Amino acid sequence: MTAAAATGAVTPHAVLFDMDGTLVDTEGLWWETAAALALRLGRTLGAADRPAVLGRAVEDTAAHLHLTTGTGLAPEQLAEHLRAGFAARIEECGAPPRPGVLRLLAELREHGVPTALVSASPRSVVELVLRSFTDHRFDAVYGAEDTERTKPAPDPYWAAAGALGASPSHCVAVEDTLAGVSSAEAAGCRVLAVPSLAPIPEGPGRTVLGTLVDADLALLRSLVRLS
DSSP states (O other): OOHHHHHTBOOOSEEEEOOBTTTBSOHHHHHHHHHHHHHHTTOOOOGGGHHHHTTOOHHHHHHHHHHHHOOSSOHHHHHHHHHHHHHHHHHHHOOOBOTTHHHHHHHHHHTTOOEEEEOSSOHHHHHHHHTTOTTOOOSEEEOGGGSSSOTTSSHHHHHHHHHTTOOGGGEEEEESSHHHHHHHHHHTOEEEEOOSSSOOOOBTTEEEOSOGGGOOHHHHHHHSBOO
16 A cells, blocks of 8 residues: 555645746736726725735726725726736736746646646736746636636636546645635635735645645645545
């Protein structure tokens, strides 16, 4: 009997990665984009605004700005400003992979573990970021428009697991925000949380690390146990 079998640990059916703040260092760019637009509308974003911005779809943040600034701009107009501003920030600053990401992706590829990119960002932004991963091809890619609902609803994680023929309960989702964690947990995934701009508490079925430098396949296996 192998050590993994003895502990009940099994190789994940798939590993499903959030994008902004998890795979690439862009969550800060998204916050800066939202904060700059809010400032133009006469309001300064603070810690209380984080749940409506971090890990959320463009439309969610636009609705929040519309509600809290009293602007005469429609939510759809605010959403377009956010999309354009975020894309411009990525074009200007790039989307560098977060520490440990490329090594972990290489290890998963070496062991034949399928991977998916699951993002609440627009597909156009996802395609921009994918340029940073010339040495890794994700087996499935989902942006905000690719499911009827996006995070924090479970739909994108259900879709990604289904596309890979995997059971969500045997998948590990890697996330950096509470909205993303909520999405993955609602889908039934085990979660490895690596917070970027806001803390994430420990919880059942959830492991929290400071960085993916400390993550490897052995750790991911320990998160998925035989039922």
